Amino acid sequence: MNSVLRTIAARLGRMPLAEDALERRFAELKTTATATVAPPLADAITCFIAEAEKNLFEISRHSNLETLIGYLADSKLPVVLAPQASVRALNWQPVIGRLSEDYRAPALGVVEAVAGIAETGSVTIRSTDAPSGLLFLCEELVVILRQERIVALQEELWQRLSPGGYRALHLISGPSRTADVEQTLQVGAHGPRRVHLWLVTENGNPAPPAP
Amino acid sequence: MTEPGFILRSREALADPVLQSAMDKARPGFVRKRSDAIARVANFSELRDKAREVRQRSLRDLDVYLGIFERRVTAAGGHVHWASSTDDLRRIVLDIAKAAGARTATKGKSMIAEEAELNQALEAAGISPRETDLGEYIIQLAGEPPSHIVAPALHKTRPQIADLFRTAHALGERQLETVQDLVDEARRVIRSHYLEADIGITGANILIADTGTMVLCTNEGNGDLTASLPDTHIVTTSIDKVVASWDDASAILRVLARSATGQAITTYTSFYGPRQPGDLDGPSHFHVVLLDNRRSSLLGSEYQEMLQCIKCGACMNHCPVYQAVGGHSYDSVYPGPMGAVLTPLLRGERGDYLLPHASTFCGRCEEVCPVRIPLPSLLRKLREKDVREHHQRGGIWLIRFYVALARFPRLYRVATSALSVLSAKLAKRGKLPRLPGLGAWQRKRDMAAPQGASFQQQWRARRKSR
16 A cells, blocks of 8 residues: 555545455445536537537538548548448548548548537547547648437437546547637647537438527 | 845836746736636536535545556556655656666656746756746746746747747757747757657656546647656646546536636646557656655645645736736745745745735635635734744734723723824824834835724714704
8 A cells, every 4th residue: 555545535534445345435435426517508419500500610411421521632641541340331432542540740630430429519439430640730621420320418428438448538629729818719739620520410411400 | 033035026026127027928827728628617616616525525534546546547557656745756857867778868847847946956967957838938048937837938029939949959040030920930940859859758747546646737739748647657746636536527627717817728638558459559657756845734724725726826926916016026936826825835934924914815726626625814824823833023012002901991092093193193194104013014005094083983974964
């Protein structure tokens, strides 16, 4: 047992617990957790889009992913795809000459998010979905998000995703930015200068308007 | 008392036109952005109550949560190190860096690394620390400590930053006219640092016991590049950062960015642990160094609530004293109201006890604190402790005299009306001349002369006239 933990326990008036006793106490304490308090949200999809716009995502809505290839064909950057089956399965023929695996050089990254979070207009990507390096080194990032994967609150996501099995879970809320020079907001600090949110609606219709 | 450091430094700060222009630019933005952000959330007050409850619950059983955190990190293949002092922290980080054969280290913003002066230790060991947060990079070039816990280069103006870059970078044809120029220049230089670094050192905003996870909040993405590209990731953080669960972390995230920069969430909010078999990249080695440095001595004390702090910076953004004198006047990595409480408690040098006196007790800090730390009352307790233990502040005799007098109402009335008559005689153009024992107080202030009858006299007169 280390001395820092012993000191802390002593300040709290007890001996430090080891292994089984520690686990039992932690399990007990977990039952004392209080209910979630979250900002009140209207419809999750409407709220997601409003918040994502505030976060400076460039948002477009599509009924399928065919339009994405056309969009990428207009760019000049090398395209680095996340190794996700859903991304790789698309017909990349029109941009085949620009596909690259080198995300350390300036590139346009394409990744599919595992979820969107309405309360903050964020998308979620794990280190098993795409290399973290790709998400933060690319000049421009296209994030595909299926509308049905939008949840209202973070807690819903923690319920859905099992917490183990990956190193990193990233909540991304727009392009990289800084306000460290005279508190002036400047986009494109170290990470992507642009993040395009490719929102795929189930039936091809745009999201319903606010109630 | 020996050198009254804060007084000297703040006097210089007030007379520094460049610093004052930088502070003038920063001040309104922080306040407006926070108030806009919370106006968009109908129940922000409830979010604060929840965040406070989470922090208090975590401190109540801190030993359990830290013990579980260590077990979970270890089970996932990482390492947890315990640093009783900043000496310990430096030694632990250097040992890891040497074992990794490191020559260069990228660094995300870490107040704990600042507290431990880790950069100096790395340099002395032949390892080049390279700050990646733009603000930290600027102050590293300037050879200065941070002046704000969220915006470390708040005190620097655009021309000053351009000068620093001109000296440090081989600029060639590149311009440094606009904010965009400066950010692009830093991006270009720091990008190569990311790709070369042997180790990455970051702080942590939250630790989650349940899964041995650490949470990192940045807007630039620099923390994530630092945590993800090198083969070793070292997290320098403190024992008070742990919470029980991911749900608890969410409660803190809901108030953190709104209070700090007026965002609903920071652009990048990442949850990290040791690398797993299915991961597509990431360091092979994951170390968390937990610093105590006298924080544990606050547990169970009348100062425990200070450990609830989530380091958002709202208290200093709203503090009239910090806003006037800037962060460097505090001579501590923790400035403003939270620093005026933490510095005497963690460092405890004699001069640090001057900081709790640098408050108007206006109460704005407590009003805006997302976890409702009663900062003015902690400052007051520290003033009492200072007087109890050091007995040397000027003006104490005056307060003692006042206290003695106030115990006897009749005597008080006679004495005050006598004083009032006397001072009216002494006054010139409504102001009192310099009085003995009030030197420091009167140096920067006019003491107004009493204008006729006292409050009590007026009150009695008014009651009679009804």
